Amino acid sequence: MAKQYDLIIVGAGMVGALASILFAKSSLRIALVDKHHGDYTLSTPPAYDSRVSAISSQSKSLLEEAGVWQGIAQNRVASYDNMVVWDGLGDGYIDFDAQTTKMPELGHLVENAVLCERLISQARSSTNIDLFFNDGLDSHELDEFGAKVVLSSGLVLEAQAVIAADGAMSKLRTENAFETLEWDYGHSAIVATIEIHQSHENTAWQSFGEEGILAFLPLPSVDERHFVSIVWSVPPSEAKQLMALDDDTFCQRLHYAMSKRFEVLGVMTARQSIPLRQRHAKHYVKTGIALIGDAAHTIHPLAGQGANLGFSDVKSLVEVLSKAHKRGESLGAGKVLRRYQRARMLDNIAMAAGMEAFKRLFSTQQPLIVQLRNGGMKRFNQNLSLKRKLIARAAGLSSFS
Numbered sequence: 004m005a006k007q008y009d010l011i012i013v014g015a016g017m018v019g020a021l022a023s024i025l026f027a028k029s030s031l032r033i034a035l036v037d038k039h040h041g042d043y044t045l046s047t048p049p050a051y052d053s054r055v056s057a058i059s060s061q062s063k064s065l066l067e068e069a070g071v072w073q074g075i076a077q078n079r080v081a082s083y084d085n086m087v088v089w090d091g092l093g094d095g096y097i098d099f100d101a102q103t104t105k106m107p108e109l110g111h112l113v114e115n116a117v118l119c120e121r122l123i124s125q126a127r128s129s130t131n132i133d134l135f136f137n138d139g140l141d142s143h144e145l146d147e148f149g150a151k152v153v154l155s156s157g158l159v160l161e162a163q164a165v166i167a168a169d170g171a172m173s174k175l176r177t178e179n180a181f182e183t184l185e186w187d188y189g190h191s192a193i194v195a196t197i198e199i200h201q202s203h204e205n206t207a208w209q210s211f212g213e214e215g216i217l218a219f220l221p222l223p224s225v226d227e228r229h230f231v232s233i234v235w236s237v238p239p240s241e242a243k244q245l246m247a248l249d250d251d252t253f254c255q256r257l258h259y260a261m262s263k264r265f266e267v268l269g270v271m272t273a274r275q276s277i278p279l280r281q282r283h284a285k286h287y288v289k290t291g292i293a294l295i296g297d298a299a300h301t302i303h304p305l306a307g308q309g310a311n312l313g314f315s316d317v318k319s320l321v322e323v324l325s326k327a328h329k330r331g332e333s334l335g336a337g338k339v340l341r342r343y344q345r346a347r348m349l350d351n352i353a354m355a356a357g358m359e360a361f362k363r364l365f366s367t368q369q370p371l372i373v374q375l376r377n378g379g380m381k382r383f384n385q386n387l388s389l390k391r392k393l394i395a396r397a398a399g400l401s402s403f404s
Contacts, residue, residue: 018296019168027131038139095377145291164335214260
């Protein structure tokens with residue numbers, strides 16, 4: 004006999020888990036399905052998880068609303084109130100400072116594993132959420148009357164709609180024939196946690212140069228030792244070479260790539276190399292199903308906005324479906340789900356296009372282009388109004404007081 008829910012969410016990563024919690028707070032009955040076990044064994048600082056997410060002000064507010072942010076230990080969160088971006092092939096730079104833009108901080112860095120562990124813990128405590136872990140999707144049916152899902156275990160779930168939060172390689176997106184626009188960025192991102200000699204100054208540092216695109220993202224210090232998470236975006240052939248280096252040689256290359264601003268003492272985690280691909284679904288919804296997060300779109304990590312875009316999807320979808328539920332509308336109706344699509348698609352496309360243009364601008368080493376972009380960075384750095392607008396967009400805020 005089928006178990007009945009309002010919504011079935013497939014994928015219990017950061018985006019799917021947050022969606023389940025916020026829907027449950029709106030009194031909806033939720034089934035959260037994931038083929039993985041949902042258990043996280045956290046490392047002990049300074050062995051931080053090598054994958055971290057930049058959390059904007061809006062995303063933090065959503066996590067607070069879900070009761071998740073408050074449960075994250077302070078020694079696993081690093082706020083940053085400054086961001087410095089510079090051209091490694093010239094002298095152009097931009098300095099974003101929270102104080103001059105009237106914000107308490109620009110954002111926070113949190114390890115993905117820490118955030119996922121707290122989200123799943125909160126989901127487990129909700130009486131409106133049933134978790135089906137270690138149980139993948141076997142088959143499903145969608146129509147105007149609702150959704151029927153059969154799990155690998157044989158369990159049958161029914162709901163008004165299915166929410167696909169099953170990641171960049173979404174099975175639900177593929178099986179429901181959602182068309183996508185996608186291309187290879189021609190880059191791989193090397194991620195790791197490293198120790199540096201001096202303080203990171205609560206600053207996110209990012210360099211664009213002949214050594215690729217390199218970000219140093221602040222992590223909490225431990226006993227006066229200083230740590231950052233790196234995201235080093237380079238062509239695949241160079242990524243392969245960097246991954247093959249021993250730790251000491253890798254640290255030397257990092258020192259050079261960061262314009263010798265930091266002395267790199269060591270690598271704290273195993274390095275990972277992640278191929279980068281741009282992907283965007285032409286539509287986010289069909290009758291009975293909606294795509295959110297990486298299932299709907301993926302972008303280059305250079306601006307650290309991937310998780311925030313997914314959380315913004317959650318915010319819009321929860322608002323749309325909660326209102327529809329109160330009005331007695333079917334949550335799987337195409338006209339209802341298209342309200343979510345209208346709320347999110349243009350913003351996501353604009354962010355993806357901006358990241359693509361930014362990546363192309365800074366990946367070239369042609370002297371004339373280098374000269375022009377250095378001049379442009381200098382002029383932008385002197386324009387406080389434009390800097391405020393850019394920070395507001397990244398933070399998910401509409402304006403500053």
